[in-house]
Amino acid sequence: MQTHLADFIKDSAAGQEADAILRKCTHCGFCLANCPTYRLLGDELDSPRGRIYQIKQVLEGEAPTESIQLHLDRCLTCRACETTCPSGVEYGRLADLGREIVEEQVPRRGLQRWVRTGLRTVLPRPRLFGTLLTMGRLTRPLVPGPLRKKIRPRRPAPAWPSPSTHSRFVLMLEGCVQPALEPPINPQTARLMDELGIAVKRTTEVSCCGAIDQHLGASEAAKARIRSNIDAWWPHIEAGAEAIVVNASGCGAQVKDYGHLLADDPDYAEKAARVTALAIDPIELLERHADQLAPADDAPRRVAFQTPCTLQHAQKLNGRVDALMARIGFDMTPVPDAHICCGSAGTYSVLQPKMAEQLRTQKLENLNTGEPQVIATANIGCLTHLDEASEIPVRHWLELIKVA
Amino acid sequence: MTGTDQSEALRERVADAAEQGEALSITGSGSKHFYGNPVQGSALDIRAHRGIISYEPTELVLTARAGTPIVEIEEALTAEGQRLAFEPPQFNGGGTLGGVVAAGLAGPRRPYGGAVRDMVLGLRLINGRGELMRFGGEVMKNVAGYDVARLNTGALGTLGVITEVSLKVLPAPAARVTLEVEADPTQCHDLSEQWLRNGRPLSGMIHDGERLYARFEGTTSAVDDAVAAIDGKALEPAAADAFWQSIRDQRHAFFAGDEEPLWRISLPPASDPTVYGERFLIDWSGQQLWLRGHPEPHNLRARAAAEGGSATLFRGRIDGVDAFPPLDAVQARLHRNIKKAFDPHGILNPGRLYPDAEVS
Amino acid sequence: MPAHALFRDEDLRFDVDVDPLIDALRQVLPEEGLIVHEAGLRAYECDGLAPYKQLPRLVVVPETIEQVQTVLRLCHEAGVPVVTRGSGTSLSGGSLPHPQGVLLAMGKFNRIREIDHHRRIARVEPGVRNLAITEAAAPYGLYYAPDPSSQIACSIGGNVGENAGGVHCLKYGLTVHNVLAVKVITMEGELTTIGSESLDSPGLDLLALMHGSEGMLGVIVEVTVKLLPNPLTKQVLMASFADVESGGHAVAGLIARGIIPGGLEMMDGAAIQAAEDFVQAGYDTDAAAILICELDGSEAEVADQLKAVDECLRDHGATRIQVAADDEEKARFWAGRKAAFPAVGRISPDYYCMDGTIPRKQLAYVLRRISEISAAEALETVNVFHAGDGNLHPLILFDGNQPGQLEAAERVGSAILQLCVEVGGTVTGEHGVGVEKINEMCVQFAGAEIEQFHGIKAAFDEKGLLNPGKAIPTLNRCAEFGRLHVHNGELPHPELERL
Numbered sequence A: 001m002q003t004h005l006a007d008f009i010k011d012s013a014a015g016q017e018a019d020a021i022l023r024k025c026t027h028c029g030f031c032l033a034n035c036p037t038y039r040l041l042g043d044e045l046d047s048p049r050g051r052i053y054q055i056k057q058v059l060e061g062e063a064p065t066e067s068i069q070l071h072l073d074r075c076l077t078c079r080a081c082e083t084t085c086p087s088g089v090e091y092g093r094l095a096d097l098g099r100e101i102v103e104e105q106v107p108r109r110g111l112q113r114w115v116r117t118g119l120r121t122v123l124p125r126p127r128l129f130g131t132l133l134t135m136g137r138l139t140r141p142l143v144p145g146p147l148r149k150k151i152r153p154r155r156p157a158p159a160w161p162s163p164s165t166h167s168r169f170v171l172m173l174e175g176c177v178q179p180a181l182e183p184p185i186n187p188q189t190a191r192l193m194d195e196l197g198i199a200v201k202r203t204t205e206v207s208c209c210g211a212i213d214q215h216l217g218a219s220e221a222a223k224a225r226i227r228s229n230i231d232a233w234w235p236h237i238e239a240g241a242e243a244i245v246v247n248a249s250g251c252g253a254q255v256k257d258y259g260h261l262l263a264d265d266p267d268y269a270e271k272a273a274r275v276t277a278l279a280i281d282p283i284e285l286l287e288r289h290a291d292q293l294a295p296a297d298d299a300p301r302r303v304a305f306q307t308p309c310t311l312q313h314a315q316k317l318n319g320r321v322d323a324l325m326a327r328i329g330f331d332m333t334p335v336p337d338a339h340i341c342c343g344s345a346g347t348y349s350v351l352q353p354k355m356a357e358q359l360r361t362q363k364l365e366n367l368n369t370g371e372p373q374v375i376a377t378a379n380i381g382c383l384t385h386l387d388e389a390s391e392i393p394v395r396h397w398l399e400l401i402k403v404a
Numbered sequence B: 001m002t003g004t005d006q007s008e009a010l011r012e013r014v015a016d017a018a019e020q021g022e023a024l025s026i027t028g029s030g031s032k033h034f035y036g037n038p039v040q041g042s043a044l045d046i047r048a049h050r051g052i053i054s055y056e057p058t059e060l061v062l063t064a065r066a067g068t069p070i071v072e073i074e075e076a077l078t079a080e081g082q083r084l085a086f087e088p089p090q091f092n093g094g095g096t097l098g099g100v101v102a103a104g105l106a107g108p109r110r111p112y113g114g115a116v117r118d119m120v121l122g123l124r125l126i127n128g129r130g131e132l133m134r135f136g137g138e139v140m141k142n143v144a145g146y147d148v149a150r151l152n153t154g155a156l157g158t159l160g161v162i163t164e165v166s167l168k169v170l171p172a173p174a175a176r177v178t179l180e181v182e183a184d185p186t187q188c189h190d191l192s193e194q195w196l197r198n199g200r201p202l203s204g205m206i207h208d209g210e211r212l213y214a215r216f217e218g219t220t221s222a223v224d225d226a227v228a229a230i231d232g233k234a235l236e237p238a239a240a241d242a243f244w245q246s247i248r249d250q251r252h253a254f255f256a257g258d259e260e261p262l263w264r265i266s267l268p269p270a271s272d273p274t275v276y277g278e279r280f281l282i283d284w285s286g287q288q289l290w291l292r293g294h295p296e297p298h299n300l301r302a303r304a305a306a307e308g309g310s311a312t313l314f315r316g317r318i319d320g321v322d323a324f325p326p327l328d329a330v331q332a333r334l335h336r337n338i339k340k341a342f343d344p345h346g347i348l349n350p351g352r353l354y355p356d357a358e359v360s
Numbered sequence C: 001m002p003a004h005a006l007f008r009d010e011d012l013r014f015d016v017d018v019d020p021l022i023d024a025l026r027q028v029l030p031e032e033g034l035i036v037h038e039a040g041l042r043a044y045e046c047d048g049l050a051p052y053k054q055l056p057r058l059v060v061v062p063e064t065i066e067q068v069q070t071v072l073r074l075c076h077e078a079g080v081p082v083v084t085r086g087s088g089t090s091l092s093g094g095s096l097p098h099p100q101g102v103l104l105a106m107g108k109f110n111r112i113r114e115i116d117h118h119r120r121i122a123r124v125e126p127g128v129r130n131l132a133i134t135e136a137a138a139p140y141g142l143y144y145a146p147d148p149s150s151q152i153a154c155s156i157g158g159n160v161g162e163n164a165g166g167v168h169c170l171k172y173g174l175t176v177h178n179v180l181a182v183k184v185i186t187m188e189g190e191l192t193t194i195g196s197e198s199l200d201s202p203g204l205d206l207l208a209l210m211h212g213s214e215g216m217l218g219v220i221v222e223v224t225v226k227l228l229p230n231p232l233t234k235q236v237l238m239a240s241f242a243d244v245e246s247g248g249h250a251v252a253g254l255i256a257r258g259i260i261p262g263g264l265e266m267m268d269g270a271a272i273q274a275a276e277d278f279v280q281a282g283y284d285t286d287a288a289a290i291l292i293c294e295l296d297g298s299e300a301e302v303a304d305q306l307k308a309v310d311e312c313l314r315d316h317g318a319t320r321i322q323v324a325a326d327d328e329e330k331a332r333f334w335a336g337r338k339a340a341f342p343a344v345g346r347i348s349p350d351y352y353c354m355d356g357t358i359p360r361k362q363l364a365y366v367l368r369r370i371s372e373i374s375a376a377e378a379l380e381t382v383n384v385f386h387a388g389d390g391n392l393h394p395l396i397l398f399d400g401n402q403p404g405q406l407e408a409a410e411r412v413g414s415a416i417l418q419l420c421v422e423v424g425g426t427v428t429g430e431h432g433v434g435v436e437k438i439n440e441m442c443v444q445f446a447g448a449e450i451e452q453f454h455g456i457k458a459a460f461d462e463k464g465l466l467n468p469g470k471a472i473p474t475l476n477r478c479a480e481f482g483r484l485h486v487h488n489g490e491l492p493h494p495e496l497e498r499l
Helices: A013-024 A030-034 A036-041 A048-059 A066-074 A080-084 A091-105 A110-122 A126-138 A185-195 A211-215 A219-238 A249-255 A269-278 A282-292 A309-314 A320-327 A353-367 A380-387 B007-020 B070-079 B097-103 B148-152 B185-197 B220-229 B237-248 B297-307 B329-342 C019-028 C038-042 C065-078 C130-140 C156-162 C206-210 C244-256 C269-279 C299-315 C327-338 C340-346 C360-376 C405-422 C447-460 C475-484
Strands: A168-173 A198-202 A244-246 A293-295 A302-305 A374-377 A394-396 A401-403 B024-027 B042-045 B052-056 B061-065 B120-126 B132-136 B161-168 B175-181 B202-207 B212-218 B262-266 B280-283 B288-292 B310-315 C058-060 C082-085 C102-105 C112-116 C121-124 C179-185 C191-195 C219-226 C233-241 C263-268 C289-297 C320-323 C350-353 C380-386 C391-398
Touching: A013 A048, A013 A091, A030 A048, A030 A080, A036 A353, A048 A066, A048 A091, A048 C038, A066 A091, A066 C038, A080 A091, A080 A309, A091 A211, A110 A126, A110 A211, A168 A185, A168 A219, A168 A249, A185 A198, A185 A282, A185 A401, A211 A219, A211 A249, A219 A269, A244 A249, A249 A309, A282 A293, A282 A320, A282 A401, A302 A320, A353 A380, A374 A380, A380 A394, B007 B024, B007 B042, B007 B120, B007 B132, B007 B161, B052 B070, B061 B070, B070 B097, B097 B161, B120 B148, B132 B148, B132 C447, B148 C206, B148 C447, B175 B220, B175 B237, B185 B202, B185 B212, B185 B280, B202 B237, B212 B220, B212 B237, B220 C299, B262 B297, B297 B310, B329 C191, B329 C447, C019 C058, C019 C065, C038 C058, C065 C082, C065 C102, C065 C179, C065 C219, C082 C219, C112 C130, C121 C130, C130 C156, C156 C219, C179 C206, C191 C206, C233 C244, C233 C299, C233 C327, C244 C263, C244 C289, C244 C299, C244 C360, C263 C269, C263 C327, C269 C327, C269 C340, C269 C380, C289 C299, C289 C327, C299 C320, C327 C340, C340 C350, C340 C380, C340 C391, C350 C405, C360 C380, C360 C391, C360 C405, C391 C405, C447 C475
Parallel strands: A168 A198, A168 A244, A302 A374, A374 A394, B024 B042, C058 C102, C082 C102
Antiparallel strands: A293 A401, B052 B061, B061 B161, B120 B132, B120 B161, B175 B212, B202 B212, B202 B280, B262 B288, B262 B310, B280 B288, C112 C121, C121 C219, C179 C191, C179 C219, C233 C289, C233 C320, C263 C289, C263 C380, C350 C391, C380 C391
């Protein structure tokens, strides 16, 4: 596509990256097909192609408007469009850049501003979030509607494995909201690793991966967080950590992007690239040990797997978890439109509750097509979002397996 | 190739008629003179304008002048192992290419092999202003301009005098068989679906009220498989061919005699074809019903329309009853406008399709 | 922007104050269903033919048939043009907005009304994606046959408007062969159903006329299509050739043996490379051309055909034949072909996709001339070809950011289309005329034919409000184009006064 980037950006690194992405777009429209919001709204402005066009206008010097902001807000950044795009347009990067510029120039008003600031303040801080969640659980009936549904009863967690003498060890990102929302996931991940002879070195000073800031148009705040995470991990990496296991695929996608995000930072570029190289989703490690895995004793066998967008479109690991689970003895039920987002999308379900609910309803209908007993997923966001409305339990898939 | 080009003479004749406001009745071999509403007009005979202009088997395209007898075209195709997919009728052994296209009538193979319009790639046409024009072409895919070629297929010469047609032709299959099957007339759709979904190369299905006749045409293996899988009695090949021709050309006993009108009812799939009358012949897996007798025309048409079908008075005239069922107001207006656009003086086969459409 | 004016004076005769219309539309449309601000209009300024851009006066995004009727009635009364848009994937600028008009975006009409598997009929709204019909029919073992390469995104309403083809249409037909009925709203706002669930309907074949009419005759608000049973089995093979000509002969060879494959596609070396980069399908990137051939039918039939095809292709010089090992590989073989146009975005910033159809025997000559024509403008061409039916898709590569390249690409395109007419073919096989090939229509049709087209248009839309300036050139346009393009001293349409 022809481009004429404006002076304010054309010579910057970001501008050149955006130009290269825009020029790959041939305006073919294939992306419309798999865009959750276009499917719901049928308006070009709510399609990837339409958003690219709106971002392009801003990059070409048009003043951003509230309308553009609205349509960018509605984007889930699920990146299904990237999987569909034959020309290789990296929409996600363009969307982040576009949001940043629009965010700078179009001030948020009233409640919207506070909600976004609140999300960016609370979510990445596990202790604060945990405290608020506990309070919320106690005062649930008093909490306003949309948030009330997000407050889940606490499920008991297994114990963390006792400190081991395994020579192999990995790091693990425990995440910001996950420990409070679904306490079993992290210790369960560590136990599986431990039983496979791999120790998990806990780095509790690392919590949020930076994705929340990143996708709410605050890339500098995100970068600060990334640098601090790298600093915390670095001594362990130097000590021989094999990998950084990220059991929430949303966070995994972000950590795998550190190398790109800090590529222009002379102090961190190399370290960030190393972190990116080490970051893995649990499936990448566990599928190498498939022979030692089995369904957990109490796990139902008929499972629908909900592939998070960050797992399939960002990390490009589509089909891998399903394949492993089928191989070790689960009966995986068919899921139509598995490539379409469930509506969770990080903070989306809070910021765009109506769209998120519509998408969830469709997703649950599709997940229940084959009458599963449980829905498995690989991302905390999808898990809590789906579980709010699902009649059958929704679990992280790692909770359904054991080392035989 | 053979034949002579009379298109300029025909064009002049039409141009003169346009000037005089003289109605023309376009004729070929006259094999379908009974079809449609009667036309008052001077005869415009196209039979001298005949001959195959080009035929290239590997391009799957044949182009011929409108007056070419359809028999001649079929002979040329047979010589190259090809054929017309839509199995056009040859009433009284006649029929010209122009008439086949103008009437748009297809034989028993139509639901499985395609309609006349499906195979028309292009044509030349003299409109009611005496202008000779070419639409479509000799290639398989062509979306340049409105599809005037298909619009004229089945228009019964009311929009123009067709002078030349290019058709898509197809290889003839290696094998064929006809099975006589015990089945109820209401089973046509279900059996047809069962066979088609199992990959049986069905190419004709008739129920005469007593028995069902199914024709399969395809590769030897596919035809053999069909015979093995279906419980039925295979007809002798010559008898089978004669049977399908008798249906196609309406020489079968059902069509004999002209004391009762012949109705043609086009039906959506899975309709019950037995509710329309006593004397019927079911064709096209139940989607074309031939009916004899004296049904009340308005009720018959209303009933067919309610189902999503239509009833045509195919042979035999009834006072006050048009050959074709009425159109809704919007489409009646579109018909009148289109007629006017092609034939502003209303000289081409006036009234043959719709009397109202001819009012200028 | 293209060298020639998109719209001519006579296409721009609708200079009306649209403010009262906007006020009236606001009463009937949902809040977000009316777009008048420039940033919003901008996203609708082009379709799949991106170099051609035009802002509409306003965009409407209706939700119901009644709303569409009201929009059309109001526009008819006000004398404001209407351009209908589905998914905006047209490669000929068919849904390029009109500067004085309304762009009617049908994206919200995306519901499948009914899948009647017993009768093999689907009734869908016009914004439903082509592939979505097949997906909805799949649980019943059925599919919708026409499969244009953009089938993942293109809408069925647009498919009717363009009479879309695809890679299986030699055997299974174009859109016109697979649609049973359409619900249409006239420019006056009246609703009528053209066609029926039966195999034919009384009167003139208006259903055929609607196909390929490029939104000039009415607005389609519902489409009824027939579904086909999935073939019992399919096999896909890929044959490599050292030159395109041998591939062309191989196709004629197959047809001479009475084989009509379900799909038969050819790609040249550059197209193979681009597609392979996207799908990693195992395309033979050393070949000068590959032929993708799909056979379908019963096990025995396919086995017989496979043997015959293999023999025939080898006889015609195939250097390598790969048979898909499983369903996934079959899908991958096709995925590369279907994504071939936009995949070219990986090797060139812009491309211009042509769509001529030629008699197949002319293939070698036409391809040689295409490479000469593009070489003369210092541009490269990539060729993708529906080999079975002679529909050629040369993709002219250019860089819109380099001054003069778009204009050069257009000159190459125009010359290629005229070449197609010269060898007995047509300027468009399946993408439509739109604004892109409107000048070349003057080469293919004589004045009387063009006037006849205008007569048909007027029969449906007397005021000429539906998609003005598309598909059918005015004689004035032809006169001007003729003056620009004089061949051997002969002017097309000499009867016209030169401008």
